[in-house]
Amino acid sequence: MSSYELRRESATVPRRSSAHALDTRISLLRDIAHADQRLEGVLLYGSWTLGEADAHSDLDAYLFVNDADADTFDGRAFVEQLAPLKLAYTNMYGILAVVFDDLMRGEFHVEAAGSAVAEMASWRGVVHFPDPDRAVLLDRTGRLTAAARALAEYEPPEPVATAQQLTDELANWTLMLAHVLARGETARAYALLHTVIAPQQLQLCRLLRGSTTHWLTPSRALEEDLPAGDQERYTATTCRAVDAGVRVAARKSWQWTRDLATEAAQRWRIALPLPLHENIGTQLAAER
Incomplete structure (x- = not known):
């Protein structure tokens, strides 16, 4: 299926019929991320990475941008390639929050890769990826995969x-x-x-x-x-x-x-x- 067909399908599948719309949109995200050389890596988080996603789930991701492109990267323009947006703004936590035309929500952390990937080590005990290879959609250097795999084991609160x-x-x-x-x-x-x-x-x-x-x-x-x-x-x-x-x-x-x-x-x-x-x-x- 072409990127155009994936984009068209992701925009027309009813939001609440199944989890298929999310799977389709993630496939498209992987495609456009691989095609965009400004990105070093893309990491999913949330229910999809835990195997709990359904028709009401959000699309949550980190976009790790090459340091040289971090100041000029337009997160909204990049995300809008997935589907038309009904809403896009920077929320109170500094995260790009969007609502797609089929009412699927999304949150995208747009980060400079140099320091942001290294900071993932501080997530230990707070975030875990039971299937890190599923969570990593793009990794041009291997750093992101290594960081995600280090968080594969769940550490319950002491x-x-x-x-x-x-x-x-x-x-x-x-x-x-x-x-x-x-x-x-x-x-x-x-x-x-x-x-x-x-x-x-x-x-x-x-x-x-x-x-x-x-x-x-x-x-x-x-x-x-x-x-x-x-x-x-x-x-x-x-x-x-x-x-x-x-x-x-x-x-x-x-x-x-x-x-x-x-x-x-x-x-x-x-x-x-x-x-x-x-x-x-x-x-x-x-x-x-």
């Missing part, structure tokens, strides 16, 4: 220090939640509960259950990864952004945190600030 960090974080943030509720800031309390506290609870829960594959996005595949009892405890901490609901969810959230923290302390002998825990519980109980 449990003791991680549990200590998470239990301390949860105590601190829940105290802030109690203060915010006392001030009557329902919307802010809702945001704290769902975007700050809940992800850390899920990480602590995953650590205790030995289910850390989706560590960086702990809500991902929660229904498959965690037991029904844990799912129920998590669900009980969710609510509508109304005052009474947030207050009830906050108390249930703190009880789950205390149960998780107690379990972690018993298993790994971590230290818990128990007087502070009592203070937090008392303050949340008063906010009815």
Whole structure:
């Protein structure tokens, strides 16, 4: 199939029918990357490299540009060769974020190859590529493949220090939640509960259950990864952004945190600030 035919197919396959559109677009990305001598390498990351991609998955990649071309390389123009774009902008993390015409999302890190490939060594323990040869679409020097293969083995979080960090974080943030509720800031309390506290609870829960594959996005595949009892405890901490609901969810959230923290302390002998825990519980109980 020619590059033109691949491009046309990737733009017309319905977004939500199958994962075929993503496979096709990745094939086209490989083709145009090999044809562009400004690129030293292209590395995929995300669900496709983990074998978990479906019709709703994004296309996520690093574009490692030769140092001499880094200042003039137009990431948007390069990505637009894959399919027409409905949206393209540099997001808050400095990443080129796009939406293709079939509503597939994409994120492209455009990096100068010289230093960026070397920095992959610092990803150890955070990122892993179970099939590095699948993740590497282009490697003109061999450096990228070597770096990806060094990240092939998954290194789960070290449990003791991680549990200590998470239990301390949860105590601190829940105290802030109690203060915010006392001030009557329902919307802010809702945001704290769902975007700050809940992800850390899920990480602590995953650590205790030995289910850390989706560590960086702990809500991902929660229904498959965690037991029904844990799912129920998590669900009980969710609510509508109304005052009474947030207050009830906050108390249930703190009880789950205390149960998780107690379990972690018993298993790994971590230290818990128990007087502070009592203070937090008392303050949340008063906010009815």
